[in-house]
Amino acid sequence: MPVGIDDISFYTANFSLDLQELAANNGSDAAKYTVGIGQERMSVPGADEDVVTMAANACVPLLEGMAQRGEGTNAINTILFATETGIDQSKAAGVYLHSLLKLNPRCRVVELKQACYSATAALQLATAWVARKPQEKVLVVASDIARYDRQTPGEATQGCGAVAMIVSANPRLVALDPETGIHTEDVMDFWRPNYRSTALVDGKYSTKVYLRCVRSAWQDFQQQSQLQFGNFDYFCYHLPFSRMAQKAHNHLANGNAHELSAQALEDQISSSLIYNRITGNSYTAAMYIGLISLLDNTALDLAGKRVGFFSYGSGSVGEFFTGTLVDGYQSMLHSEGHQSMLASRKPLNYAEYQTMYGFEVPVDGGDHAFAEQTNGKFRLAGISQHKRLYEAR
Numbered sequence: 001m002p003v004g005i006d007d008i009s010f011y012t013a014n015f016s017l018d019l020q021e022l023a024a025n026n027g028s029d030a031a032k033y034t035v036g037i038g039q040e041r042m043s044v045p046g047a048d049e050d051v052v053t054m055a056a057n058a059c060v061p062l063l064e065g066m067a068q069r070g071e072g073t074n075a076i077n078t079i080l081f082a083t084e085t086g087i088d089q090s091k092a093a094g095v096y097l098h099s100l101l102k103l104n105p106r107c108r109v110v111e112l113k114q115a116c117y118s119a120t121a122a123l124q125l126a127t128a129w130v131a132r133k134p135q136e137k138v139l140v141v142a143s144d145i146a147r148y149d150r151q152t153p154g155e156a157t158q159g160c161g162a163v164a165m166i167v168s169a170n171p172r173l174v175a176l177d178p179e180t181g182i183h184t185e186d187v188m189d190f191w192r193p194n195y196r197s198t199a200l201v202d203g204k205y206s207t208k209v210y211l212r213c214v215r216s217a218w219q220d221f222q223q224q225s226q227l228q229f230g231n232f233d234y235f236c237y238h239l240p241f242s243r244m245a246q247k248a249h250n251h252l253a254n255g256n257a258h259e260l261s262a263q264a265l266e267d268q269i270s271s272s273l274i275y276n277r278i279t280g281n282s283y284t285a286a287m288y289i290g291l292i293s294l295l296d297n298t299a300l301d302l303a304g305k306r307v308g309f310f311s312y313g314s315g316s317v318g319e320f321f322t323g324t325l326v327d328g329y330q331s332m333l334h335s336e337g338h339q340s341m342l343a344s345r346k347p348l349n350y351a352e353y354q355t356m357y358g359f360e361v362p363v364d365g366g367d368h369a370f371a372e373q374t375n376g377k378f379r380l381a382g383i384s385q386h387k388r389l390y391e392a393r
């Protein structure tokens, strides 16, 4: 019985900063961003958005689709919420999400963390649960805001976004294979101590460790599976910035893909990079926005095509796994909604970006209402006595 992704959608904030605007104001050459790291814009969250509201907004098309097909949501008995932008040290962000989506109380909810990798841990756990109880469905969400200190190399690789996936038996989108390649290694390439709101990163070292990890995870995959590089049609990589996928793909292809031209290698990843180039990094969600980008932006029928996924989370854990596109998958896509959401973002000038970057959630325990900034269906209305108040519109 195949198990995998039955439906998938993503959401990003309603504001964006063009990296040419950033370059014009920080003295960088814009080509360093557009060519060197392969990024054009980054999404910037409003004060009334956080990982919960982005996740809830990412879930809307999935729940609307289930309602239209008369499926109901009672089969969802687990929510796995992957994030490294946690809003609470105790309460799982997924519990707020469960409430906003009005899901069945008979639903286990938990939050997972391992930098940008944890959505893949969530997905693998979900497939195991579903294999055991095929009548049940798992809602996997990945939601993050990538935030670095101003005037650092990381600043241009900020962004935000959330992905929601329904994992089920007989999936209508991607059937996942059980064989995976894994590599864990204790390194300090990127981390965020509890007392900081911005990440610390040794950027150049992190790209080296990422490349080492992709090779090690692939080697382990080859011990677990008969599949060779030539059996894959497309690849999706973790996307801190789109050039990273090109580096990783060339690194993996080196020694494995003698017969493929540089253009053929580029064609295996280019569609997966389109959305990330304009949303920026979204940590746990990034590789899965890459999958959506591949599906939404490839005119060819991909049914039967095999995709290789490399998920990386600093610190570090990497996993290489595979899936095959299911016949008729096109009927499950939300391409128009994604494209109109991206097109309707409000561009920020540098001064507006500085103001939005400077917003800090009040920590005084008072009653604070937040101005309406997001267009999303769900928003963070305010904070009162240290409690987050969410609302649906």
Ligand code: COA
Residues within 6 Å of the ligand: 029, 030, 031, 032, 033, 035, 036, 037, 153, 154, 155, 156, 157, 190, 201, 202, 203, 204, 206, 207, 210, 240, 241, 244, 314
């Ligand atoms: N035109 C074209 N390319 C240019 C350029 C220009 N004017 N100026 C620089 N570049 C290229 C560089 O040659 C380099 O390419 P290369 O990596 O292929 O050698 C690239 O742009 C980046 O330049 P670099 O000087 O290395 O940038 P940086 O010191 O600002 O750091 C990162 C880049 C990615 C390390 C930094 O953005 C970062 O720390 N990001 C956050 C962490 C991260 O994303 N880690 C990834 C693993 S998860």
